[in-house]
Amino acid sequence: MKAFNIIGKDIPRTDGKAKATGQAVYADDIKLPGMLHGKLLRSPLAHARIVNIDTSKAAALPGVRLVITGADLPKVTTGNWRLFPKTQDEYALAIDKVRYIGDEVAAVAAMDPDIAEAAIELIEVEYEELPGVYDIESALKADAPLLHDGYKTNISIDRKIEYGDLDKAFAESDYVREDTFTVQAQSHAYMEPCSCVSQADQEGRITIWTSTQTPYIVQCLLASALNLRENDVRVIKPTVGGGFGGKMELRSWEVCSAFMAQKTGRPVKFTLSREEELMAGRRRHPMTIRSKIGFKKDGTIMAKDLHIYLDGGAYNAMGPTACFLAGNFGAMLYRYPNYRYLGEHVYTNKPPASAMRGFGAPQTLFAAETQMNMAAEDLGIDPIDLRLKKRPGDR
Amino acid sequence: MPAPHFDYIAPTTVDEAVAALVKGGKDARVMAGGTDLMVKIRHRALFPKQLISLKRIDGLNAITFDEKSGLTIGATALLADVASHPVIRQHYPTVAEAAQSTANVQVRNMGTVVGNLCNASPSADNAPTLIALNATVNITGPNGTRSLPLDEFFRGPGLTALESGEIVTSIFVPMPPAHTGTAYISISQRGQLDCSAIGLGARVTLDGDRCTDVRIVVGACAPIPLRTKDAEKMLIGQELTDELIRKAAQKASDETSPITDVRASAAYRQKVTTVITIRALIDARKMAKRKK
Amino acid sequence: MKQEISLKVNGDTYDLYIEPWRTLNEVLREDLNLTGTKLGCGSGDCGACTVMIDGKSVSSCLTLAVEANGKEILTVEGLAPSGEALHPIQEAFIEKGAIQCGFCTPGMELSALNLLKNNLEPNETEIRHAISGNLCRCTGYNKIVDAIADAGQRMKSQQ
Structure with missing residues (x-):
C-alpha cells in the first residue's frame, strides 16, 4: 500500500506547543500602551423603561476617561441576520428600555478596572419598572406585556416547513400519539470569559482583538454599528478559549470598546467576569416541543407534525437560525413521508438564547428519540428494530 | 462594586494576632487558608478593612x-x-x-x-x-x-x-475508646467537588454487640451541623440490629429541618438522610467490631 | 497600604510594591506579564488559574500576592527547563491530543505535575481525582487523562 504522509498519522495541532507552554495569546492577555479598562453597567430589572440616566458623578471620578450610554452611540441595531433587518433588535447599550436582568445600559472606560467598577456604581439610572414575562406560556397570553414595540404578540419570528399530506397520512395511520416535551436553558460556560481590546487610529479606523468565533460577522456588524466602512474595521481573532456557539455575534462590549477607543484615543479593554457570563450570557434555547407522530402497525412512520416554541429571551440574537434549524432537525434521522413544522420564537424577559452546539438539534432530537421509545413500547416493537426499519425511499 | 481594599497583617504569634483582632474589631477578619474568605470578598459579600493571616505563626500548622x-x-x-x-x-x-x-x-x-x-x-x-x-x-x-x-x-x-x-x-x-467505629458519607451533585447536599458523620462504640455510645451528626440539613440526639438515645444500651438502625435512621431524619436550595430539595435531603444514616451506622458498626 | 514583597517566580526573583488586596493571579498576569496563568472564574472552581507555591498546586485567584511573599512560585511558563525543550507533561499533552481550546491547559498541566511529582504511575481514578479541580469545557477529559498517564511514563524514563 502506498505510504501517505498525512492519512493514518497522528498530526499534532499546529497551536499545540503555544498552548502547552502558556505562550498562546488570548484576548485578555493583550496589554497595549495607555490601555483603558472598560466596564458595563447592567440592568438590575428584568423589564423597565429608562426614565433618566445621570452619568455626571461617574464621569467626575478621578481616573475615569469616558462614560457612555445608548444615547451616545449611533442609533443602530445589530443582529446576525443582516438580510432581514427586522430581526436586528438589539442596541449595544439600551435605548428607552431594558428587557432582562443584565441588559447593558452604560459603559465606563477608566485607568484601571477598580476605578471602572467604582464609576459604574456612581451612574444613576431612574427606571419605571414594567411587568415581565418569564416563560413561554405567560409570554403568549393575550394580555401579556410586550417586550418590543411594533409587535402585536411576543412572537418575534416563525418558520414553517411542510411537505406531503398530513391529514391523509394521520387518517391512514394505525397508531398516533402526541406528546409535549420541555427542555431548559444551558450556559455555554466556555472557559474563557469574553474579552476584547480595541484600538483606533487618527482616522477612527478600528483594530479589535476579540474572543470571537466569527471575525467577519464582527467586522461587518461593527462597521454598521459605528457607521464605518468595513475596510476600516480590522478584526483580529486571537486564541479563543472555547465558544461552542456563544461567541458568534457582535456583542455590546465590542461596540463600546471600539467606540470608546475612537473617542479617547486610547486602547480600551473589556473582560467579562464569570458572574456576568452566567447572569447575562447567551444560552441554549429552552423549548416547548409538541410532537404528533403516526405509524402503521408494523412501525412504518406515516407522518409527523411538530410545533415548537423557542424561549428566545429578550432579543433575537441567533434565535431565528435556531428556530429554522429545529425544524430541519425535527425531520432528521428517519424518513418522514409527510412532515409539518411550525417554529415560533418567543420573547421573554431573560437573557437572549442563541447558537449553541447542535443549534436546535439536542432539544428536538431529545423529544423525537424519547417519543420513538414510547411509540415502540406501545407498538410492541423493539426500539432498535423500530429505528432500523426500512422505509419507502431508503436504499 | 470594586473589590474591597484592606490592610494585610501577618502576625508571628497568637498573642499578636489576638491583639490585632481586638484592635481591628468588627472590621478585621482572621484568615487561615482563605479559600472561603477570599470567595466572599471577591463576591462582594464581605468588606473587611483588615485581614489577619495566621499563616506566619510558627507551629500553628502542627x-x-x-x-x-x-x-x-x-x-x-x-x-x-x-x-x-x-x-x-x-x-x-x-x-x-x-x-x-x-x-x-x-x-x-x-x-x-x-x-x-x-x-x-x-x-x-x-x-x-x-x-x-x-x-x-x-x-x-x-x-x-x-x-x-x-x-x-x-x-x-x-x-x-x-x-x-x-x-x-x-x-x-x-483517642476513641476501644471497639469504636466511625463513618462519614456525603452526597453532592458533582461528586466531592461542590458543597455537600448532605453529610453524615457517625460514631459507634460497642461492648460485644451492645452499643455503649453513639453519635449521629447530620450536615447541611439544619442551620448547624446537627446532632440527632433522639436517634442516638434509641441506640444507646441496645444491640445494634439492622432493624434498630433503620428505626434510628428514620428518627434522625425526623430531627433535621432541611431547606430546599440549589444543592437539593428538602424532601430529598430528608429521604436521603435516612438512607445514609443507615449506611454510616452499618459501616461504623463493622469498623467497631474490627477495632480492638 | 502597599507592601513590599519578593516573589520567586520560575526561578527569577521579583521585588514588588503592591496593594495587599491584589491576588497572585492579577500580579502574575498584569505586573509580571506571565499571562499563561488564566482566570476562568475567580472563585476557585475552574482551576484555570492553578500555579504551584512551594511545590503545591493552588488557585492563584484565591491567593493574595502578599501571602506568597518569599515563596517559590511555578507557572506554566516555568514548566520547561529552557526555551526550546518541553516538559514531558507538555509533550504528552501535545502528542495525546489533550489540548483543544487551550484555556484549561496550563492549569491542567500544573495539576498533573502536582500528582506526578509523588506518583509517576497513577491509575485512572487517581488521575481523575487529581484534576477534579480543573474544568475542561471542550470535554477533552479522556485525552487529558491519557496524556497524564503518558507523561508519568516519560518522566519515569528520564529518571
Whole structure:
C-alpha cells in the first residue's frame, strides 16, 4: 500500500506547543500602551423603561476617561441576520428600555478596572419598572406585556416547513400519539470569559482583538454599528478559549470598546467576569416541543407534525437560525413521508438564547428519540428494530 | 462594586494576632487558608478593612498525636496534610476521609480543617465526623484560653461561639475508646467537588454487640451541623440490629429541618438522610467490631 | 497600604510594591506579564488559574500576592527547563491530543505535575481525582487523562 504522509498519522495541532507552554495569546492577555479598562453597567430589572440616566458623578471620578450610554452611540441595531433587518433588535447599550436582568445600559472606560467598577456604581439610572414575562406560556397570553414595540404578540419570528399530506397520512395511520416535551436553558460556560481590546487610529479606523468565533460577522456588524466602512474595521481573532456557539455575534462590549477607543484615543479593554457570563450570557434555547407522530402497525412512520416554541429571551440574537434549524432537525434521522413544522420564537424577559452546539438539534432530537421509545413500547416493537426499519425511499 | 481594599497583617504569634483582632474589631477578619474568605470578598459579600493571616505563626500548622490523650490539629494545618497524615489515617481514618472529601486538590492545598469549621457552613465537610468524635476547639482570646466542645461551637449559618477577639488555635480529638467505629458519607451533585447536599458523620462504640455510645451528626440539613440526639438515645444500651438502625435512621431524619436550595430539595435531603444514616451506622458498626 | 514583597517566580526573583488586596493571579498576569496563568472564574472552581507555591498546586485567584511573599512560585511558563525543550507533561499533552481550546491547559498541566511529582504511575481514578479541580469545557477529559498517564511514563524514563 502506498505510504501517505498525512492519512493514518497522528498530526499534532499546529497551536499545540503555544498552548502547552502558556505562550498562546488570548484576548485578555493583550496589554497595549495607555490601555483603558472598560466596564458595563447592567440592568438590575428584568423589564423597565429608562426614565433618566445621570452619568455626571461617574464621569467626575478621578481616573475615569469616558462614560457612555445608548444615547451616545449611533442609533443602530445589530443582529446576525443582516438580510432581514427586522430581526436586528438589539442596541449595544439600551435605548428607552431594558428587557432582562443584565441588559447593558452604560459603559465606563477608566485607568484601571477598580476605578471602572467604582464609576459604574456612581451612574444613576431612574427606571419605571414594567411587568415581565418569564416563560413561554405567560409570554403568549393575550394580555401579556410586550417586550418590543411594533409587535402585536411576543412572537418575534416563525418558520414553517411542510411537505406531503398530513391529514391523509394521520387518517391512514394505525397508531398516533402526541406528546409535549420541555427542555431548559444551558450556559455555554466556555472557559474563557469574553474579552476584547480595541484600538483606533487618527482616522477612527478600528483594530479589535476579540474572543470571537466569527471575525467577519464582527467586522461587518461593527462597521454598521459605528457607521464605518468595513475596510476600516480590522478584526483580529486571537486564541479563543472555547465558544461552542456563544461567541458568534457582535456583542455590546465590542461596540463600546471600539467606540470608546475612537473617542479617547486610547486602547480600551473589556473582560467579562464569570458572574456576568452566567447572569447575562447567551444560552441554549429552552423549548416547548409538541410532537404528533403516526405509524402503521408494523412501525412504518406515516407522518409527523411538530410545533415548537423557542424561549428566545429578550432579543433575537441567533434565535431565528435556531428556530429554522429545529425544524430541519425535527425531520432528521428517519424518513418522514409527510412532515409539518411550525417554529415560533418567543420573547421573554431573560437573557437572549442563541447558537449553541447542535443549534436546535439536542432539544428536538431529545423529544423525537424519547417519543420513538414510547411509540415502540406501545407498538410492541423493539426500539432498535423500530429505528432500523426500512422505509419507502431508503436504499 | 470594586473589590474591597484592606490592610494585610501577618502576625508571628497568637498573642499578636489576638491583639490585632481586638484592635481591628468588627472590621478585621482572621484568615487561615482563605479559600472561603477570599470567595466572599471577591463576591462582594464581605468588606473587611483588615485581614489577619495566621499563616506566619510558627507551629500553628502542627499536627500532633499522643496515644494516651489524642490528636491535635493546628489552625493552619492544611486539609491536604490532614487527609494524607499517616497517624490520622491510622487512628482517625474518617477524619482523614472527611478532609479528603472537602473541595478539590487546589483548595485542600490552601484551606485548613479549622478554617472549614470556623466558616461555620452547615455543610462543612469536616464538622460531622469531628463532632461525632467528641472533638473540642481550643480558643485564645483577650482573656486567655478556653476550650469548647465542637458540638457547642456552631450557632447558625456562618455563626460560631467565638467572642470578639477570639481565635481558634487548634482542634483536639480525643483517642476513641476501644471497639469504636466511625463513618462519614456525603452526597453532592458533582461528586466531592461542590458543597455537600448532605453529610453524615457517625460514631459507634460497642461492648460485644451492645452499643455503649453513639453519635449521629447530620450536615447541611439544619442551620448547624446537627446532632440527632433522639436517634442516638434509641441506640444507646441496645444491640445494634439492622432493624434498630433503620428505626434510628428514620428518627434522625425526623430531627433535621432541611431547606430546599440549589444543592437539593428538602424532601430529598430528608429521604436521603435516612438512607445514609443507615449506611454510616452499618459501616461504623463493622469498623467497631474490627477495632480492638 | 502597599507592601513590599519578593516573589520567586520560575526561578527569577521579583521585588514588588503592591496593594495587599491584589491576588497572585492579577500580579502574575498584569505586573509580571506571565499571562499563561488564566482566570476562568475567580472563585476557585475552574482551576484555570492553578500555579504551584512551594511545590503545591493552588488557585492563584484565591491567593493574595502578599501571602506568597518569599515563596517559590511555578507557572506554566516555568514548566520547561529552557526555551526550546518541553516538559514531558507538555509533550504528552501535545502528542495525546489533550489540548483543544487551550484555556484549561496550563492549569491542567500544573495539576498533573502536582500528582506526578509523588506518583509517576497513577491509575485512572487517581488521575481523575487529581484534576477534579480543573474544568475542561471542550470535554477533552479522556485525552487529558491519557496524556497524564503518558507523561508519568516519560518522566519515569528520564529518571
